[in-house]
Amino acid sequence: MIKIGNIDFSYGNVPCLEKISLNLEEGKIYGLLGENGVGKTTLLTLLCGLKKVQAGRIEVDGFDPCKRDPEFLASQFYLPDEVAPVNARAEAFAKENGRFWPEFSFDKFIEIMTIFEMDPRQKMNAMSAGQLKKTWISFALACSTKNLYLDEPTNGLDIPSKAQFRKAIMGYTREDSIIVISTHQVKDLENIIDPIIILDKRDVLLNASVQEITEKLYFDYGTVLNPDSLYSEQVPGGFIQVYPNASGEESKINIEALFNTVHKHKETIKGIFSHE
Amino acid sequence: MEFDSNRPIYLQIADSICDRILQGELKAEDRIPSVREYGAQIGVNPNTVARTYETLTDRGVIYNKRGIGFFVTENAAQNIRKEAKEKFLKEDLPNFANKARLLDIDKDEIIRLLF
Numbered sequence: 147m148i149k150i151g152n153i154d155f156s157y158g159n160v161p162c163l164e165k166i167s168l169n170l171e172e173g174k175i176y177g178l179l180g181e182n183g184v185g186k187t188t189l190l191t192l193l194c195g196l197k198k199v200q201a202g203r204i205e206v207d208g209f210d211p212c213k214r215d216p217e218f219l220a221s222q223f224y225l226p227d228e229v230a231p232v233n234a235r236a237e238a239f240a241k242e243n244g245r246f247w248p249e250f251s252f253d254k255f256i257e258i259m260t261i262f263e264m265d266p267r268q269k270m271n272a273m274s275a276g277q278l279k280k281t282w283i284s285f286a287l288a289c290s291t292k293n294l295y296l297d298e299p300t301n302g303l304d305i306p307s308k309a310q311f312r313k314a315i316m317g318y319t320r321e322d323s324i325i326v327i328s329t330h331q332v333k334d335l336e337n338i339i340d341p342i343i344i345l346d347k348r349d350v351l352l353n354a355s356v357q358e359i360t361e362k363l364y365f366d367y368g369t370v371l372n373p374d375s376l377y378s379e380q381v382p383g384g385f386i387q388v389y390p391n392a393s394g395e396e397s398k399i400n401i402e403a404l405f406n407t408v409h410k411h412k413e414t415i416k417g418i419f420s421h422e
Numbered sequence: 423m424e425f426d427s428n429r430p431i432y433l434q435i436a437d438s439i440c441d442r443i444l445q446g447e448l449k450a451e452d453r454i455p456s457v458r459e460y461g462a463q464i465g466v467n468p469n470t471v472a473r474t475y476e477t478l479t480d481r482g483v484i485y486n487k488r489g490i491g492f493f494v495t496e497n498a499a500q501n502i503r504k505e506a507k508e509k510f511l512k513e514d515l516p517n518f519a520n521k522a523r524l525l526d527i528d529k530d531e532i533i534r535l536l537f
Contacts (some may be wrong), residue, residue: 175467320459337431337466357473360430367428390425396430 147326148193153202154266155188157193161187164348170324177339178328179405184345186328190295194224218250221292223347227301229282237266238291247289258314261306275302287318295318296327308334332401344408351408354403356399362418364391365400377407390418431466432473439478440502443494450485454484481505
Protein backbone atom coordinates (compact mmCIF):
# COMPACT_ATOMS: atom_id res chain seq x y z
CA MET A 147 0.00 0.00 0.00
CA ILE A 148 1.23 3.48 -0.87
CA LYS A 149 -0.14 6.34 1.19
CA ILE A 150 0.52 9.86 0.01
CA GLY A 151 -0.69 12.34 2.60
CA ASN A 152 -0.94 16.04 1.87
CA ILE A 153 2.49 16.41 0.30
CA ASP A 154 4.20 19.54 -1.02
CA PHE A 155 7.18 19.74 -3.31
CA SER A 156 8.67 22.73 -5.08
CA TYR A 157 11.73 23.38 -7.22
CA GLY A 158 13.32 26.41 -5.55
CA ASN A 159 10.44 28.83 -5.28
CA VAL A 160 8.49 27.24 -8.14
CA PRO A 161 5.77 25.11 -6.53
CA CYS A 162 5.19 21.77 -8.21
CA LEU A 163 3.00 19.51 -6.07
CA GLU A 164 0.82 21.08 -3.41
CA LYS A 165 -1.35 19.29 -0.87
CA ILE A 166 -1.56 16.10 -2.89
CA SER A 167 -3.14 13.06 -1.22
CA LEU A 168 -3.56 9.68 -2.84
CA ASN A 169 -3.69 5.99 -1.91
CA LEU A 170 -2.42 3.24 -4.20
CA GLU A 171 -3.27 -0.42 -3.75
CA GLU A 172 -1.65 -3.75 -4.57
CA GLY A 173 -2.51 -5.69 -7.71
CA LYS A 174 -3.33 -2.65 -9.80
CA ILE A 175 -1.78 -0.96 -12.79
CA TYR A 176 -2.33 2.76 -12.32
CA GLY A 177 -2.28 5.12 -15.27
CA LEU A 178 -0.95 8.50 -14.12
CA LEU A 179 -2.15 11.19 -16.49
CA GLY A 180 -1.75 14.95 -16.41
CA GLU A 181 -0.75 17.89 -18.54
CA ASN A 182 2.91 18.78 -19.02
CA GLY A 183 4.46 20.16 -15.88
CA VAL A 184 1.85 19.08 -13.32
CA GLY A 185 4.42 16.93 -11.51
CA LYS A 186 3.92 13.35 -12.70
CA THR A 187 7.63 12.62 -12.88
CA THR A 188 8.22 14.46 -9.61
CA LEU A 189 5.59 12.29 -7.92
CA LEU A 190 7.21 9.08 -9.21
CA THR A 191 10.66 10.17 -8.04
CA LEU A 192 9.22 10.97 -4.61
CA LEU A 193 7.68 7.50 -4.38
CA CYS A 194 10.94 5.73 -5.07
CA GLY A 195 13.02 7.93 -2.76
CA LEU A 196 14.98 9.95 -5.32
CA LYS A 197 13.51 13.16 -3.93
CA LYS A 198 12.25 14.16 -0.52
CA VAL A 199 8.88 15.73 0.24
CA GLN A 200 8.98 19.19 1.78
CA ALA A 201 5.73 18.77 3.66
CA GLY A 202 3.32 15.93 4.26
CA ARG A 203 4.22 12.28 4.26
CA ILE A 204 4.67 9.34 1.92
CA GLU A 205 4.55 5.78 3.17
CA VAL A 206 5.34 2.92 0.80
CA ASP A 207 4.66 -0.50 2.31
CA GLY A 208 5.49 0.93 5.72
CA PHE A 209 8.73 2.61 4.59
CA ASP A 210 9.53 6.28 4.29
CA PRO A 211 11.04 6.31 0.76
CA CYS A 212 13.50 9.16 1.27
CA LYS A 213 15.25 7.24 4.11
CA ARG A 214 16.39 4.91 1.29
CA ASP A 215 16.47 1.80 3.44
CA PRO A 216 18.26 -0.89 1.36
CA GLU A 217 15.41 -3.33 2.02
CA PHE A 218 12.99 -0.75 0.62
CA LEU A 219 15.12 0.06 -2.43
CA ALA A 220 15.43 -3.65 -3.27
CA SER A 221 11.66 -3.81 -3.69
CA GLN A 222 11.23 -0.77 -5.96
CA PHE A 223 12.13 0.03 -9.53
CA TYR A 224 11.80 3.40 -11.20
CA LEU A 225 12.32 3.61 -14.94
CA PRO A 226 12.80 7.20 -16.07
CA ASP A 227 11.73 8.54 -19.43
CA GLU A 228 15.33 9.06 -20.50
CA VAL A 229 17.59 6.10 -19.87
CA ALA A 230 21.36 5.79 -19.84
CA PRO A 231 23.24 4.46 -22.89
CA VAL A 232 25.60 2.39 -20.76
CA ASN A 233 28.92 1.36 -22.27
CA ALA A 234 28.30 -2.38 -21.99
CA ARG A 235 26.55 -5.25 -23.70
CA ALA A 236 22.92 -5.53 -22.54
CA GLU A 237 23.44 -9.00 -21.03
CA ALA A 238 26.54 -7.93 -19.12
CA PHE A 239 24.80 -4.84 -17.81
CA ALA A 240 21.79 -6.87 -16.65
CA LYS A 241 23.92 -9.50 -14.91
CA GLU A 242 26.05 -6.90 -13.18
CA ASN A 243 23.23 -4.64 -11.99
CA GLY A 244 20.53 -7.25 -11.38
CA ARG A 245 22.43 -8.16 -8.21
CA PHE A 246 20.92 -5.14 -6.46
CA TRP A 247 17.42 -6.59 -6.76
CA PRO A 248 17.09 -9.93 -4.95
CA GLU A 249 14.22 -11.13 -7.18
CA PHE A 250 16.05 -10.31 -10.41
CA SER A 251 16.09 -13.17 -12.91
CA PHE A 252 18.54 -13.20 -15.81
CA ASP A 253 16.42 -15.80 -17.62
CA LYS A 254 13.44 -13.48 -17.41
CA PHE A 255 15.56 -10.65 -18.80
CA ILE A 256 16.48 -12.78 -21.81
CA GLU A 257 12.83 -13.86 -22.29
CA ILE A 258 11.57 -10.29 -22.30
CA MET A 259 14.38 -9.18 -24.64
CA THR A 260 13.21 -12.00 -26.93
CA ILE A 261 9.62 -10.69 -26.82
CA PHE A 262 11.03 -7.34 -27.98
CA GLU A 263 13.15 -9.11 -30.64
CA MET A 264 16.28 -7.62 -29.12
CA ASP A 265 19.78 -9.08 -29.22
CA PRO A 266 21.13 -9.12 -25.63
CA ARG A 267 24.72 -9.15 -26.92
CA GLN A 268 24.31 -5.71 -28.44
CA LYS A 269 26.15 -2.83 -26.77
CA MET A 270 23.77 -0.40 -25.12
CA ASN A 271 25.60 2.73 -26.26
CA ALA A 272 25.34 1.55 -29.86
CA MET A 273 21.56 1.15 -29.69
CA SER A 274 18.87 3.44 -31.09
CA ALA A 275 16.71 5.29 -28.56
CA GLY A 276 13.87 2.77 -28.94
CA GLN A 277 16.16 -0.25 -28.62
CA LEU A 278 17.75 1.23 -25.52
CA LYS A 279 14.33 1.80 -24.00
CA LYS A 280 13.32 -1.81 -24.70
CA THR A 281 16.49 -3.04 -23.01
CA TRP A 282 15.75 -0.96 -19.92
CA ILE A 283 12.11 -2.07 -19.86
CA SER A 284 13.28 -5.70 -20.02
CA PHE A 285 15.66 -5.03 -17.15
CA ALA A 286 13.00 -3.25 -15.08
CA LEU A 287 10.53 -6.12 -15.49
CA ALA A 288 13.20 -8.78 -14.85
CA CYS A 289 13.88 -7.18 -11.46
CA SER A 290 10.38 -8.40 -10.37
CA THR A 291 10.04 -5.71 -7.75
CA LYS A 292 7.00 -5.32 -5.58
CA ASN A 293 6.48 -1.78 -6.86
CA LEU A 294 7.28 -0.54 -10.33
CA TYR A 295 7.15 3.03 -11.62
CA LEU A 296 7.39 3.60 -15.35
CA ASP A 297 7.70 7.14 -16.70
CA GLU A 298 6.46 7.35 -20.30
CA PRO A 299 7.55 3.77 -21.10
CA THR A 300 6.19 3.71 -24.65
CA ASN A 301 7.94 6.92 -25.73
CA GLY A 302 10.21 6.15 -28.65
CA LEU A 303 8.91 2.62 -29.15
CA ASP A 304 8.08 1.63 -32.73
CA ILE A 305 4.67 0.25 -33.70
CA PRO A 306 5.29 -3.49 -33.12
CA SER A 307 7.01 -2.83 -29.79
CA LYS A 308 3.88 -1.28 -28.32
CA ALA A 309 1.96 -4.56 -28.47
CA GLN A 310 5.11 -6.36 -27.25
CA PHE A 311 5.28 -3.95 -24.34
CA ARG A 312 1.67 -4.70 -23.34
CA LYS A 313 2.41 -8.41 -23.49
CA ALA A 314 5.57 -8.05 -21.42
CA ILE A 315 3.97 -5.92 -18.76
CA MET A 316 1.03 -8.27 -18.34
CA GLY A 317 3.14 -11.41 -18.40
CA TYR A 318 6.11 -10.39 -16.28
CA THR A 319 4.76 -8.45 -13.34
CA ARG A 320 3.80 -9.79 -9.96
CA GLU A 321 0.23 -10.17 -8.83
CA ASP A 322 0.91 -8.22 -5.62
CA SER A 323 2.63 -5.35 -7.40
CA ILE A 324 1.69 -1.72 -7.41
CA ILE A 325 2.50 -0.49 -10.90
CA VAL A 326 2.29 3.19 -11.80
CA ILE A 327 2.69 4.21 -15.42
CA SER A 328 2.79 7.88 -16.32
CA THR A 329 1.91 8.51 -19.91
CA HIS A 330 0.65 10.82 -22.61
CA GLN A 331 0.38 7.93 -25.07
CA VAL A 332 -3.03 6.88 -23.84
CA LYS A 333 -3.85 4.97 -27.03
CA ASP A 334 -0.86 2.67 -26.43
CA LEU A 335 -1.98 1.78 -22.94
CA GLU A 336 -5.74 2.18 -23.08
CA ASN A 337 -6.52 -1.44 -22.19
CA ILE A 338 -3.72 -1.79 -19.68
CA ILE A 339 -4.22 1.04 -17.21
CA ASP A 340 -6.92 0.71 -14.58
CA PRO A 341 -7.44 2.66 -12.28
CA ILE A 342 -6.83 6.05 -13.85
CA ILE A 343 -5.36 8.97 -11.94
CA ILE A 344 -5.57 12.48 -13.36
CA LEU A 345 -3.19 14.85 -11.69
CA ASP A 346 -3.50 18.62 -11.87
CA LYS A 347 -1.51 21.45 -10.38
CA ARG A 348 -2.37 21.31 -6.67
CA ASP A 349 -5.01 18.65 -7.05
CA VAL A 350 -5.84 15.04 -7.83
CA LEU A 351 -8.80 15.42 -10.20
CA LEU A 352 -9.60 11.74 -10.48
CA ASN A 353 -8.52 8.41 -9.03
CA ALA A 354 -11.05 5.79 -10.12
CA SER A 355 -11.27 2.35 -11.67
CA VAL A 356 -12.51 1.96 -15.24
CA GLN A 357 -15.59 0.22 -13.82
CA GLU A 358 -16.42 3.17 -11.58
CA ILE A 359 -15.77 5.65 -14.39
CA THR A 360 -18.13 3.86 -16.77
CA GLU A 361 -20.75 3.55 -14.05
CA LYS A 362 -20.70 7.29 -13.54
CA LEU A 363 -19.97 8.61 -17.02
CA TYR A 364 -21.37 7.51 -20.36
CA PHE A 365 -19.17 7.57 -23.47
CA ASP A 366 -21.41 8.05 -26.48
CA TYR A 367 -20.07 7.40 -29.99
CA GLY A 368 -23.33 8.18 -31.80
CA THR A 369 -24.35 10.87 -34.25
CA VAL A 370 -26.78 12.91 -32.13
CA LEU A 371 -25.51 15.48 -29.67
CA ASN A 372 -26.84 15.09 -26.14
CA PRO A 373 -27.76 18.36 -24.37
CA ASP A 374 -26.26 17.04 -21.12
CA SER A 375 -22.84 16.47 -22.68
CA LEU A 376 -20.00 17.66 -20.51
CA TYR A 377 -17.66 17.28 -23.43
CA SER A 378 -18.07 16.54 -27.10
CA GLU A 379 -15.69 16.22 -29.96
CA GLN A 380 -16.41 15.68 -33.62
CA VAL A 381 -14.89 12.56 -35.13
CA PRO A 382 -15.38 10.98 -38.55
CA GLY A 383 -18.85 9.47 -38.47
CA GLY A 384 -20.25 11.40 -35.52
CA PHE A 385 -19.19 12.50 -32.07
CA ILE A 386 -17.48 11.31 -28.96
CA GLN A 387 -19.43 12.73 -26.09
CA VAL A 388 -19.24 12.26 -22.38
CA TYR A 389 -22.16 12.85 -20.04
CA PRO A 390 -23.28 11.67 -16.61
CA ASN A 391 -24.48 8.08 -16.87
CA ALA A 392 -28.14 8.36 -15.98
CA SER A 393 -29.38 5.12 -17.58
CA GLY A 394 -26.82 2.84 -15.93
CA GLU A 395 -25.91 1.46 -19.34
CA GLU A 396 -22.29 0.52 -19.88
CA SER A 397 -20.06 2.03 -22.52
CA LYS A 398 -16.45 1.79 -23.56
CA ILE A 399 -14.16 4.30 -21.95
CA ASN A 400 -12.19 6.69 -24.16
CA ILE A 401 -9.32 7.99 -22.10
CA GLU A 402 -8.63 11.06 -24.24
CA ALA A 403 -12.24 12.16 -24.02
CA LEU A 404 -12.22 11.38 -20.28
CA PHE A 405 -9.13 13.53 -19.79
CA ASN A 406 -10.65 16.46 -21.67
CA THR A 407 -13.94 16.12 -19.81
CA VAL A 408 -12.20 16.12 -16.45
CA HIS A 409 -10.16 19.19 -17.38
CA LYS A 410 -13.14 21.13 -18.61
CA HIS A 411 -15.32 20.37 -15.59
CA LYS A 412 -12.99 19.89 -12.66
CA GLU A 413 -15.50 20.62 -9.90
CA THR A 414 -18.42 18.74 -11.51
CA ILE A 415 -16.24 15.67 -11.95
CA LYS A 416 -14.97 15.83 -8.40
CA GLY A 417 -18.59 16.02 -7.26
CA ILE A 418 -19.59 13.02 -9.37
CA PHE A 419 -16.71 10.93 -8.06
CA SER A 420 -16.71 12.14 -4.47
CA HIS A 421 -16.99 9.29 -1.98
CA GLU A 422 -18.23 11.40 0.91
CA MET B 423 -6.96 -8.28 -30.02
CA GLU B 424 -8.84 -5.53 -31.87
CA PHE B 425 -11.79 -3.98 -30.10
CA ASP B 426 -14.61 -1.97 -31.63
CA SER B 427 -15.25 1.38 -30.09
CA ASN B 428 -18.74 1.08 -28.66
CA ARG B 429 -18.97 -1.87 -26.33
CA PRO B 430 -17.10 -2.18 -23.03
CA ILE B 431 -13.96 -4.24 -23.54
CA TYR B 432 -14.83 -6.82 -20.91
CA LEU B 433 -18.03 -7.64 -22.79
CA GLN B 434 -16.21 -7.84 -26.12
CA ILE B 435 -13.82 -10.36 -24.57
CA ALA B 436 -16.83 -12.30 -23.26
CA ASP B 437 -18.32 -12.31 -26.78
CA SER B 438 -15.15 -13.72 -28.26
CA ILE B 439 -15.04 -16.55 -25.69
CA CYS B 440 -18.73 -17.33 -26.38
CA ASP B 441 -18.00 -17.43 -30.12
CA ARG B 442 -15.19 -19.90 -29.57
CA ILE B 443 -17.54 -22.11 -27.56
CA LEU B 444 -20.25 -21.97 -30.23
CA GLN B 445 -17.70 -22.80 -32.93
CA GLY B 446 -16.65 -25.84 -30.91
CA GLU B 447 -13.10 -24.59 -30.43
CA LEU B 448 -13.71 -24.63 -26.67
CA LYS B 449 -15.66 -27.58 -25.33
CA ALA B 450 -17.46 -28.40 -22.08
CA GLU B 451 -15.00 -28.95 -19.22
CA ASP B 452 -12.12 -27.31 -21.15
CA ARG B 453 -9.93 -25.17 -18.93
CA ILE B 454 -9.65 -21.53 -19.90
CA PRO B 455 -6.51 -19.51 -19.12
CA SER B 456 -6.18 -17.72 -15.78
CA VAL B 457 -7.06 -14.05 -15.61
CA ARG B 458 -3.40 -13.06 -15.81
CA GLU B 459 -2.48 -15.50 -18.56
CA TYR B 460 -5.36 -14.36 -20.70
CA GLY B 461 -4.64 -10.70 -19.96
CA ALA B 462 -1.06 -11.20 -21.15
CA GLN B 463 -2.21 -13.02 -24.28
CA ILE B 464 -4.50 -10.25 -25.42
CA GLY B 465 -2.74 -7.27 -23.81
CA VAL B 466 -5.51 -6.29 -21.42
CA ASN B 467 -5.53 -5.42 -17.72
CA PRO B 468 -6.23 -8.51 -15.53
CA ASN B 469 -9.04 -6.59 -13.77
CA THR B 470 -10.84 -6.36 -17.10
CA VAL B 471 -10.48 -10.11 -17.72
CA ALA B 472 -11.66 -10.75 -14.15
CA ARG B 473 -14.86 -8.84 -14.97
CA THR B 474 -15.28 -10.91 -18.14
CA TYR B 475 -15.00 -14.15 -16.14
CA GLU B 476 -17.43 -12.80 -13.55
CA THR B 477 -20.12 -12.09 -16.12
CA LEU B 478 -19.52 -15.43 -17.90
CA THR B 479 -19.86 -17.20 -14.54
CA ASP B 480 -23.15 -15.41 -13.87
CA ARG B 481 -24.38 -16.43 -17.31
CA GLY B 482 -23.57 -20.10 -16.69
CA VAL B 483 -20.90 -20.24 -19.40
CA ILE B 484 -17.88 -20.93 -17.21
CA TYR B 485 -17.37 -21.96 -13.60
CA ASN B 486 -14.60 -21.62 -11.08
CA LYS B 487 -13.03 -24.71 -9.54
CA ARG B 488 -11.53 -23.25 -6.44
CA GLY B 489 -7.75 -23.18 -6.63
CA ILE B 490 -7.63 -24.84 -10.05
CA GLY B 491 -9.08 -22.36 -12.48
CA PHE B 492 -11.99 -21.60 -14.77
CA PHE B 493 -13.69 -24.26 -16.90
CA VAL B 494 -16.38 -24.26 -19.58
CA THR B 495 -19.69 -25.50 -18.12
CA GLU B 496 -21.55 -28.56 -19.38
CA ASN B 497 -24.40 -26.43 -20.79
CA ALA B 498 -22.30 -23.49 -21.98
CA ALA B 499 -23.21 -23.67 -25.68
CA GLN B 500 -26.88 -24.15 -24.83
CA ASN B 501 -26.90 -21.18 -22.45
CA ILE B 502 -25.13 -18.94 -24.96
CA ARG B 503 -27.55 -19.90 -27.73
CA LYS B 504 -30.57 -19.27 -25.54
CA GLU B 505 -29.23 -15.84 -24.59
CA ALA B 506 -28.26 -14.96 -28.16
CA LYS B 507 -31.67 -16.01 -29.39
CA GLU B 508 -33.40 -13.74 -26.87
CA LYS B 509 -31.19 -10.87 -27.93
CA PHE B 510 -31.86 -11.58 -31.60
CA LEU B 511 -35.63 -11.57 -31.08
CA LYS B 512 -35.63 -8.54 -28.79
CA GLU B 513 -33.09 -6.30 -30.54
CA ASP B 514 -31.84 -7.49 -33.93
CA LEU B 515 -35.16 -8.55 -35.41
CA PRO B 516 -37.08 -5.34 -34.55
CA ASN B 517 -34.14 -3.30 -35.97
CA PHE B 518 -34.24 -5.39 -39.10
CA ALA B 519 -38.00 -4.99 -39.44
CA ASN B 520 -37.70 -1.26 -38.94
CA LYS B 521 -35.09 -0.94 -41.63
CA ALA B 522 -37.11 -3.04 -44.05
CA ARG B 523 -40.13 -0.81 -43.45
CA LEU B 524 -38.01 2.30 -43.89
CA LEU B 525 -36.66 1.04 -47.20
CA ASP B 526 -40.07 -0.15 -48.42
CA ILE B 527 -39.00 -3.73 -48.90
CA ASP B 528 -42.06 -5.93 -48.94
CA LYS B 529 -42.58 -9.10 -46.97
CA ASP B 530 -42.54 -11.51 -49.92
CA GLU B 531 -39.26 -10.13 -51.20
CA ILE B 532 -37.61 -10.60 -47.81
CA ILE B 533 -38.91 -14.11 -47.41
CA ARG B 534 -37.69 -14.99 -50.89
CA LEU B 535 -34.21 -13.64 -50.08
CA LEU B 536 -34.03 -15.40 -46.72
CA PHE B 537 -35.16 -18.88 -47.61
